[in-house]
């Protein structure tokens with residue numbers, strides 16, 4: 625293998641020399657270096673296809689240094705999709721279409737696409753909340769059927785823009801997080817008021833509608849289970865860790881960015897469910913962790929890791945809430961799970977190493 629065949633570029637959104645997750649990328653760099661793999665961070669907007677060079681940043685001697693590198697043979701896509709992704713997309717696509725570059729995995733594009741793929745699995749489909757593309761009539765129908773609905777942006781993250789709408793005696797109540805991730809609750813008097821609230825709130829973005837599920841503890845604390853699954857050094861899927869994220873009692877979402885806490889799954893379930901039910905829940909979560917990555921990969925293409933958000937309602941039913949292809953790792957630091965913390969960092973490098981050997985061999 626030549627030097628550039630042993631290079632792994634972390635593709636991220638960089639604003640000048642600023643990029644997020646520096647702590648994580650530093651660890652990837654150090655672990656990569658131990659295994660003879662050169663790791664650096666770059667923005668897809670800084671690639672020169674005629675010289676086949678890219679401007680990026682490398683961690684060395686305690687700090688990040690700006691440098692030019694040959695286009696990496698392997699790319700780890702950490703380019704978060706969000707409001708301004710359109711500025712990155714054409715550059716990302718060009719890299720994806722380059723025959724000399726292997727992506728560890730291709731990012732998932734949105735909640736609706738993922739939902740449609742998973743709905744084809746006989747095993748997973750029953751665990752998906754009924755989901756439809758938002759329109760006012762669809763919202764009305766969902767409210768009539770279930771009494772409460774959730775609307776959420778198709779390309780959302782961190783619980784931003786997730787709103788519960790429920791029928792109350794005096795009309796409706798909308799509560800959730802606005803575009804600035806600030807919690808709010810609003811009383812709405814009638815259908816005309818509801819119609820104008822949702823049309824303003826959803827303006828310019830696509831939303832999904834689901835029934836509101838009681839994904840909280842008996843005292844009303846919203847929670848979900850974050851399962852991190854990753855490819856290992858043999859190119860096989862393995863579960864890195866499972867953690868429960870608990871939101872604020874006054875909130876409807878359990879995202880950590882909304883100011884949440886975390887706790888290990890094994891000690892959490894027995895607190896809220898009888899032992900037979902807790903065991904069934906854990907089995908069901910394990911089946912999802914086993915089945916979902918392989919199934920999604922079949923329809924979507926290569927993936928390197930997934931953060932699967934699983935909801936458990938007050939009756940103990942298990943729901944697949946969201947699948948993230950660029951998952952965070954904070955939760956395993958918060959629950960002090962050193963094995964999960966270590967694996968969450970080493971697995972992507974081990975998988976890159978596996979692909980490097982494959983590429984030379986095949």
Ligand SMILES: Nc1ncnc2c1ncn2[C@@H]1O[C@H](COP(=O)(O)OP(=O)(O)O)[C@@H](O)[C@H]1O
Pocket residue numbers: 753774776780781782783784786834835836837838839846847848876877878879933945946
């Ligand atoms: N149908 C639902 N019923 C109740 N709560 C939900 C529902 N969908 C999402 N939530 C809550 O909102 C949070 C964020 O939703 P999610 O679909 O994961 O979007 P995001 O990309 O913003 O994280 C979930 O973790 C869960 O706490």
Ligand SMILES: [Mg+2]
Pocket residue numbers: 782783879933946
């Ligand atoms: Mg989520």
